[in-house]
Amino acid sequence: MLRFLAALFFVKEAGNPAKPLKTLCLSFYLFLACIFVTISASAVLAQSSPDWSGRWDTFWRDGAAVVELQQEGSSVTGTYEPGSGLIEGQVDGQILRGRWFEDQVSGQLIFAISDDGGSFTGRFDTGEWWNGRRSDGAGERLITGDASPRETLQSIVASVSDFLIGGDVDALRFARTLLEFEGGEAPANTLRHRQALLWDIIDLSTFRVYDAPARPEADIAAFTIALDGTEASYDLRFVRAGDGGWRLLVEDAETLSAALRRYLNALGEPNVAAAKTAMENSPRGVMQRFLFGIHDWDGAGREAVLSTLDLSMLPDHLHSAEGPLLADYLKNVLDRAGFVFLQEIPNNPNRTTPYVHYAHPVGDIVIARMPAEDEDAPDRWALDAETLRNLPALYSAMQSLPMAEGIPPSQPLTQFFSLRERIRDTSPALLNRAVVIENWQWLAILLMVVAASVLAALLGLLAPKTRAEADDDAADAPALQSKGLVQAARLTLGSLVLVWGFSIIGIIETPLAALHTLVSVAAVIGATWFAVLATGMIGTFFQRRAASTVGYADEIVTAMAIGIIKLTLITVGLLLLAEIVDLPYEGVLAGLGVGGLALAFAARETVSNVLGGILLLTDRPFRRGDLIETHGQLATVETVGIRSTRLKRLDDTVMIIPNAQLSDQVIVNWGLRVRRRIDLSIGLTYDTPRQKLDQFIEELRAMILRQPSADAKDCYVGLKDFGESAIEIECRCFVFVSNYDDQVAVRSALIADIVDLAKQVGVSFAFPTRTIQIVKEET
Numbered sequence: 001m002l003r004f005l006a007a008l009f010f011v012k013e014a015g016n017p018a019k020p021l022k023t024l025c026l027s028f029y030l031f032l033a034c035i036f037v038t039i040s041a042s043a044v045l046a047q048s049s050p051d052w053s054g055r056w057d058t059f060w061r062d063g064a065a066v067v068e069l070q071q072e073g074s075s076v077t078g079t080y081e082p083g084s085g086l087i088e089g090q091v092d093g094q095i096l097r098g099r100w101f102e103d104q105v106s107g108q109l110i111f112a113i114s115d116d117g118g119s120f121t122g123r124f125d126t127g128e129w130w131n132g133r134r135s136d137g138a139g140e141r142l143i144t145g146d147a148s149p150r151e152t153l154q155s156i157v158a159s160v161s162d163f164l165i166g167g168d169v170d171a172l173r174f175a176r177t178l179l180e181f182e183g184g185e186a187p188a189n190t191l192r193h194r195q196a197l198l199w200d201i202i203d204l205s206t207f208r209v210y211d212a213p214a215r216p217e218a219d220i221a222a223f224t225i226a227l228d229g230t231e232a233s234y235d236l237r238f239v240r241a242g243d244g245g246w247r248l249l250v251e252d253a254e255t256l257s258a259a260l261r262r263y264l265n266a267l268g269e270p271n272v273a274a275a276k277t278a279m280e281n282s283p284r285g286v287m288q289r290f291l292f293g294i295h296d297w298d299g300a301g302r303e304a305v306l307s308t309l310d311l312s313m314l315p316d317h318l319h320s321a322e323g324p325l326l327a328d329y330l331k332n333v334l335d336r337a338g339f340v341f342l343q344e345i346p347n348n349p350n351r352t353t354p355y356v357h358y359a360h361p362v363g364d365i366v367i368a369r370m371p372a373e374d375e376d377a378p379d380r381w382a383l384d385a386e387t388l389r390n391l392p393a394l395y396s397a398m399q400s401l402p403m404a405e406g407i408p409p410s411q412p413l414t415q416f417f418s419l420r421e422r423i424r425d426t427s428p429a430l431l432n433r434a435v436v437i438e439n440w441q442w443l444a445i446l447l448m449v450v451a452a453s454v455l456a457a458l459l460g461l462l463a464p465k466t467r468a469e470a471d472d473d474a475a476d477a478p479a480l481q482s483k484g485l486v487q488a489a490r491l492t493l494g495s496l497v498l499v500w501g502f503s504i505i506g507i508i509e510t511p512l513a514a515l516h517t518l519v520s521v522a523a524v525i526g527a528t529w530f531a532v533l534a535t536g537m538i539g540t541f542f543q544r545r546a547a548s549t550v551g552y553a554d555e556i557v558t559a560m561a562i563g564i565i566k567l568t569l570i571t572v573g574l575l576l577l578a579e580i581v582d583l584p585y586e587g588v589l590a591g592l593g594v595g596g597l598a599l600a601f602a603a604r605e606t607v608s609n610v611l612g613g614i615l616l617l618t619d620r621p622f623r624r625g626d627l628i629e630t631h632g633q634l635a636t637v638e639t640v641g642i643r644s645t646r647l648k649r650l651d652d653t654v655m656i657i658p659n660a661q662l663s664d665q666v667i668v669n670w671g672l673r674v675r676r677r678i679d680l681s682i683g684l685t686y687d688t689p690r691q692k693l694d695q696f697i698e699e700l701r702a703m704i705l706r707q708p709s710a711d712a713k714d715c716y717v718g719l720k721d722f723g724e725s726a727i728e729i730e731c732r733c734f735v736f737v738s739n740y741d742d743q744v745a746v747r748s749a750l751i752a753d754i755v756d757l758a759k760q761v762g763v764s765f766a767f768p769t770r771t772i773q774i775v776k777e778e779t
Helices: 002-009 019-047 151-166 169-175 188-204 253-267 272-278 283-295 297-307 316-337 385-400 416-426 439-458 478-503 513-547 553-580 585-602 604-619 658-662 690-705 740-762
Strands: 054-059 063-072 075-081 085-092 095-102 107-112 119-124 130-134 179-180 221-225 234-238 246-249 355-358 367-369 380-383 431-437 627-630 633-640 643-651 654-659 677-685 709-724 727-735
Touching: 002 054, 019 246, 063 169, 063 234, 075 095, 085 107, 107 130, 119 169, 151 221, 151 234, 151 246, 151 283, 151 297, 179 188, 188 246, 188 272, 234 513, 283 297, 283 316, 283 355, 283 367, 283 380, 297 316, 316 355, 316 367, 316 385, 316 553, 367 385, 380 677, 416 478, 439 478, 439 709, 513 553, 633 654, 633 727, 643 658, 654 658, 677 690, 677 709, 690 709, 690 727
Parallel strands: 179 246
Antiparallel strands: 054 063, 054 130, 063 075, 075 085, 085 095, 095 107, 107 119, 119 130, 221 234, 234 246, 355 367, 367 380, 627 633, 633 643, 643 654, 677 727, 709 727
C-alpha cells in the first residue's frame, strides 16, 4: 500500500509534475500521521492508571458516604463516613478491587474509574451498585447551627435537600452529626435503616420549619408533624447535647416503622415508593420537579421544568422558546424570595385550593390545579398562567434583593439572563426603564432593526435589472421572477433576524409582545412567498425539460405536482399564521374547507378539465407530434397541459381543446401507425402494347419492393380499369414511416421513380383528351 502511494506521489502527466496529486498524497500522509499519533497517545494514556487519591462523593441504593482514598503504588486504602468504615484494595489498570470493613462486617467491592478520573462505577459483592464522583468540598448551606430545635430541623432539612438536589454527600454527612440515636451505639447498617425510616416520615409530612420550638427551657422538646389531608401525625423529639446544641432524636426501628405504617394506611398506599409516586402530582411535586430540573437543565431537567409551567397563555410554537425564559425568571425570583423547604409545601394531590408559595404586591407565585385535557386523566398541578404572566414585573421589582442565604450562585438558563447580567456588570444604568422596557432593550431593538435593514439591502443587490419598457408583456420574465425571489428572501431573512433578536432580549413577555408577533407574521409571509416562487421557478425548469420529450405525461405530472406543492405551502403558511396570532386550528381548517368547496363549485369547469387531463395521462391516447383526428379535424399534437391540449391543423391553424371535451371524443391517432399506406393510380395511353404493359407492371412492383421502407408482404400492382382517357393501373403499398412528413417524402420519391421507369420502359402517361369527329352532311 505504501509503495503504491509513493508511486502515485511521483506520477507525471505530459512531462509536468502532478502537483495536485502530490498535494493530495501529502495531505493523506499527514492524516495518517495524525491518526498514528492519536492512537499512540491513547495507548500511552491507557497504560497509565489514574490516581485514586482524594475525596469522593459516593452513592448506593439506600445510602451515601464520603470516601477518602490514598493510593501508594498499586495499593489503595481509605475510610468512609458515616459509618467509620475502611477500604483496602489493589489497582489493576483502571480497576480497583478490594474489601470494605464496617462494624466487624466486611464485603468485596470492585470500582472502575473513568478515563478523566472524575468518577467511578462500581459494585458490592452482592451485585448492588456503588458509584461515586470526586468531591468539590462542602457547598454553601442555609444554616449550620444547632442552637435550637428550629435551627437543627432547618439544618437537617436543608442539608438533605442539598443532597437530593445537588448530590452534596458532605451535606448529608453534616446532617448525620445533628442526629441522636435512641439507645446508644448500634451497627452502622441498623443506624442507617433507622435514619432512612425517619427521613421517609419527614419527607411524607407537611410542616412549617419556623413553627418548630425556638428557645425551649427544658432539655427535651417536641414538634408535631402531620400528613397533609389526613389525621396521621408524628412527634419529632429533640434533646439538648452536652455541648449545648440540639439534636434530633432517632427512635428505635419498631416505633419508626409503626409511624410509617400509619402514614401509608392513611394514604391507602402499600409502600413508600407508591406514596411518593402518588404525591408527585401535588404542589410539592411541582416545586420538587422544578428545582431538580433546574439543577439538571442540560439533561432531562429541561422537559421536567417545562412540565411544571402552565404555558396555555402562549401559542404552542412559543413554548420551547418562552418556557425556558419564564423558568429563568421564576428561578431568579425564588432565589431571592428565600430558601425553599419542600416539607413546607403541601403534598396532597387531592387538595382543592391553590397553593400560594410567595405573595407580593406585583404578583404571587401560585401552584394551582389544572383540569386535564383528557376526561379520564387526573387533574394536574402546575404554576398557573397568571404567575408566569407576572414574572417579568415581579423580577423587576425584586432584582435588587440579594440571593437568599444558602443558595449558591448558578449560571443563567437562557441567553437573555446571560446578556442581562453582563450588562449589569458593565453599565447598570442601562437596566433602568425609561419607557415600558429597559433601556438596553431599546438599544438592542435599534441595533437589530439596523442589522436587518443592512442585510435586506445587501440581498437587494442580488436582484437582476429588468428592462424598462412600459409594457409589462415586454418585461424580462425570468428577471422579474428572480427579482421577486430576492425580495421574498429579503423579507424573510430580515424578519427572522428580528424574531431571533427579540426572543434573546426578552420582549415577548412585555407590552411590546405585539412587535414580536408582527415580525413573526412577516417572516412566515416572506418564507411562504419565497417557497412558492422557488417552486414555480423549479417547476418551469422541469416543464421545459418535459416539453422537449415526445411524451406529455411529464408535463401533466409536473404541472399537478407544482400546483399541489404550492397549495400545500400556502396552507402551511396559513396554519403558521393562525398559530402565531393564536387562532384555533379548527377555525382555519374549517375556513379552508368552506373556501375550497366554494372555489371548487365556482371552478367546476376547470376541475373537470383537470380530471380530463388526468384521464389523458392515464389512457395516453397520443404523444406529442402525433397526427390525430378529432372533432372532424386532422391536427398534430403540440402540447398537453393540465387544463387543455394545443393542436395544430394541417392548414397551420391552432386548435385549443379543453381536456374534458377531448377525453370524451373519439380520437383517431394516425401517429400510432407502425406503417402507412400509399395508393397511386397510374394511367397509360390506350395505344400501349400488351407487352409494354406487362413489363411496366412487373418492373414497377420490383421497384417498390426495392424501397428501403417498403413492406414486402403487402404490395399490390395491376391493371385496374378502362378510364375515359387511359388504361388505369392500381398501385397500393405500405411503408414503415413514423410520421406524415416521412410519408410525403417516400411518396414523392416513389412517384419520381415511376416517371423514370416509364421513360425507361417506353410507355406514356395518358392525359384527358377528347377526339371530335366532324361529319360533313350531304346536301
